[in-house]
Amino acid sequence: MRNSFLKTRSIFRRENPSGVSSSFKTTKPKQDGWVAMDWGDLKFFLAVARNGTLSAAAAGMRTTPSRVSRHVEALELALGYSLFRRSLDGYRLTDEGRLLVRRAEAVESAIHALDSEISLEVSGRVRIATTESIVTYLLARPLSELQQEHPNLQVELLTSSSAINLLAAEADVALRLVRPQAGNLTVKRLGHIAFAVYQDVKGVGEGRFVTWMVDMADLPAARWIERTDGLIVLRSNSLTVHHEMAAQGYGCAVLPCFLGDQDSRLMRVGSVIDEIGQELWLVTNRDLAGSARVRCVTDVVSNAIESQTELISGDLLG
Incomplete structure (x- = not known):
C-alpha cells in the first residue's frame, strides 16, 4: 500500500x-x-x-x-x-x-x-532541511515515488550545513541529529545512525585518514580520528569528499554505515564506533504538522528511514 x-x-x-x-x-x-x-x-x-x-x-x-x-x-x-x-x-x-x-x-x-x-488534492511546496548523504542514500527513491503519486506536490531540499529555523518558516520539515529541546515543534525519533571506519577494498589508504577541517574539530568523528595514530593526509568540510577520497584509496574515512556499507569500493575496518553514533530526529513545525502536504511528506520520510533500520544502525553487516 x-x-x-x-x-x-x-x-x-x-x-x-x-x-x-x-x-x-x-x-x-x-x-x-x-x-x-x-x-x-x-x-x-x-x-x-x-x-x-x-x-x-x-x-x-x-x-x-x-x-x-x-x-x-x-x-x-x-x-x-x-x-x-x-x-x-x-x-x-x-x-x-x-x-x-x-x-x-x-x-x-x-x-x-x-x-x-x-x-490529486495534495499540492503545494514542502521544504525539507536535511543532509546531502541522507537524501542521496536513503530518501531519493521514496521521494521520487512520492512525486509520481502526487504530481502537484513540490519538494524543496535544503542541504546547507547552516542551521535552519523551522519556527521562522525557513523549512517545514527537518531531519536533525540533535533533538530540539524547546519550541512549537513536533519531534519523532527515527533511528540510530552508526558510524565506522572505511577504506578502499585494496587497502591502499590503510594507516592514513581523511578528516574534517580544523574549525570543525568538535565534530564527534573528527575528535575520534584525532585520538588515533593514523596520519591525517586530507581535510575537507564535505562528507561527500571524505567518502569519495576513501573509495579512491587516499585514506581511511569515518562514514555513516548507511553510506559506507552500500559502496562496493569500500570495506569496513573494525566494528561500529559506538561513541560517535547519533540519533536521527524528524522535526516539524507544530502549526504545519496537520497540513495534508506536510503530513504526506513526513509519512514518506518516516517510513523510508524506519524501513532501513538495519542499514542505518550498522547491523546489515553485523
Missing part, C-alpha cells in the same frame, strides 16, 4: 466474550473495553497472511523480516491471542487470524478508496 498522509493511526475493537474482534472503529471511544490497534501493525499482519512467511512479506514491503515480526507480535499482544501458527514451513492463520483478515481487508479497501479520492 502506498504511503499517504491519510495513513490511519489506530483502529479499535470491542472485546467480546469469545475473544474475537466484533467491530472496528477509526476513533477511540471513551467506553471501557476498547483496545487500540495500530493500522501499521495490521498492514504487516495482512502481508504475512497473504505470503505465508516473514521473508516473503518483508520483500513485498521493502523491509526486514525482523521488523515484520515485531509488528505482528505487537498486534497479537494488543489483541490478546495468537493470529498465526508458527512452524518451519511458515505462518498459518489461526481461526482468530482468519476472522481478522476479513476485517482488516475491509479497512484496507476503505483506506485505499479514500487515498485515491484525495491523491
Whole structure:
C-alpha cells in the first residue's frame, strides 16, 4: 500500500466474550473495553497472511523480516491471542487470524478508496532541511515515488550545513541529529545512525585518514580520528569528499554505515564506533504538522528511514 498522509493511526475493537474482534472503529471511544490497534501493525499482519512467511512479506514491503515480526507480535499482544501458527514451513492463520483478515481487508479497501479520492488534492511546496548523504542514500527513491503519486506536490531540499529555523518558516520539515529541546515543534525519533571506519577494498589508504577541517574539530568523528595514530593526509568540510577520497584509496574515512556499507569500493575496518553514533530526529513545525502536504511528506520520510533500520544502525553487516 502506498504511503499517504491519510495513513490511519489506530483502529479499535470491542472485546467480546469469545475473544474475537466484533467491530472496528477509526476513533477511540471513551467506553471501557476498547483496545487500540495500530493500522501499521495490521498492514504487516495482512502481508504475512497473504505470503505465508516473514521473508516473503518483508520483500513485498521493502523491509526486514525482523521488523515484520515485531509488528505482528505487537498486534497479537494488543489483541490478546495468537493470529498465526508458527512452524518451519511458515505462518498459518489461526481461526482468530482468519476472522481478522476479513476485517482488516475491509479497512484496507476503505483506506485505499479514500487515498485515491484525495491523491490529486495534495499540492503545494514542502521544504525539507536535511543532509546531502541522507537524501542521496536513503530518501531519493521514496521521494521520487512520492512525486509520481502526487504530481502537484513540490519538494524543496535544503542541504546547507547552516542551521535552519523551522519556527521562522525557513523549512517545514527537518531531519536533525540533535533533538530540539524547546519550541512549537513536533519531534519523532527515527533511528540510530552508526558510524565506522572505511577504506578502499585494496587497502591502499590503510594507516592514513581523511578528516574534517580544523574549525570543525568538535565534530564527534573528527575528535575520534584525532585520538588515533593514523596520519591525517586530507581535510575537507564535505562528507561527500571524505567518502569519495576513501573509495579512491587516499585514506581511511569515518562514514555513516548507511553510506559506507552500500559502496562496493569500500570495506569496513573494525566494528561500529559506538561513541560517535547519533540519533536521527524528524522535526516539524507544530502549526504545519496537520497540513495534508506536510503530513504526506513526513509519512514518506518516516517510513523510508524506519524501513532501513538495519542499514542505518550498522547491523546489515553485523
